Amino acid sequence: MASNLLDDNIEDILRTVLEDTDETLLVVNPSVTAIEELIDVAREVSDLPEIRLLGDESMLKDVMSDFILASNAADLIEEDALTLKLLEDENENSLLISSQRVVALVNVGDTVAGLTTDDADFVDVAYDAYTTTWEEASAFNLRTPPLSRVRSTLSEDIGEGVEDDFTGVLGSLQTARGDGDGLDEVTISLLVAAKNEVLLYDISKWGEDVGIASKATFSRTKTRLEDMGLIDTEKVPIDVGRPRLRLKFGDERLYEANTDQLASVAQNLLN
Known part of the structure; x- marks a missing residue:
């Protein structure tokens, strides 16, 4: 042969x-x-x-x-x-x-x-x-949503600028695991939301709807980032119910970073 x-x-x-x-x-x-x-x-x-x-x-x-x-x-x-x-x-x-x-x-x-x-x-x-x-053979169940759907729904539901930043941050990373080698998808979503001062409710609802993570996971990750000084929030009154939280950066170095630098600056702050 x-x-x-x-x-x-x-x-x-x-x-x-x-x-x-x-x-x-x-x-x-x-x-x-x-x-x-x-x-x-x-x-x-x-x-x-x-x-x-x-x-x-x-x-x-x-x-x-x-x-x-x-x-x-x-x-x-x-x-x-x-x-x-x-x-x-x-x-x-x-x-x-x-x-x-x-x-x-x-x-x-x-x-x-x-x-x-x-x-x-x-x-x-x-x-x-x-x-x-x-x-x-048995099927392997991949629960991660397609990137094309993530990007299109982020643009439609949250805004084109947020989607541009999300894509830019992903493009600057080799991996997105959240294990020290890269930020995970929830952290990236929250960071670009803070960069654009998006409501926590809106980004977490989008993330749950598209299949990235539950609202509870977004909330826990927000709290961790807030405790570490990367993210800050301000209350936004609404007509009915509890005020909602607008996400903002909590560290001036994040405001100064370009989109392709955002991940590395955030990673350094997390470390």
Whole structure:
């Protein structure tokens, strides 16, 4: 069975396979890096095949805890370009399988190589076997809303300026997990709301409606940011009921920061 080295860069391997696959691509037991690169590359390929990803549940949960990656994955899911399912056997090889070829992803240190074969008999056996595995696998439930929906509803419900700031802050981040490596999506939403002096009620209602987090989560995060001096509030009387709270920055350094600097300034203040 003849095989050859497809490439030695995971991004280029994935791009080549996606662009050369006509209908369905099975992605079996990918690494964290492979999933991250797959989502990024898939956003750039114009004519995508149907991507069926079989991954370990705990690994998928960890990867999808990054709002940036998960919301982009959700966009692909909504476009019917991506489906996520759970792989029961953690000892499976990392494979890319189409009806034309099988690519084994081999990690050697920091290098990833794609060993590929287009032997028809072997490809047919592998494709049929993993298609059966796919059909029998349980779905992975991604609860993160699509980024396109987040942005459009934020613009419509809160304001275009807020959406511009939200997109700008996300663009300045590599990850949005809230674990020290980046701000989470609720914190980012509250910060851009404070920058634009939006009511807490409005931003938290939007966040709950679009599926980012509950109003209670927004309220708890607001309290934490307020206790740490990043956010301040002022009461706004309404005709009926308790006054509502307008969000404002609580630190002058946040007022002085450009949108692309806002995340790093806030992260420094949180640390």
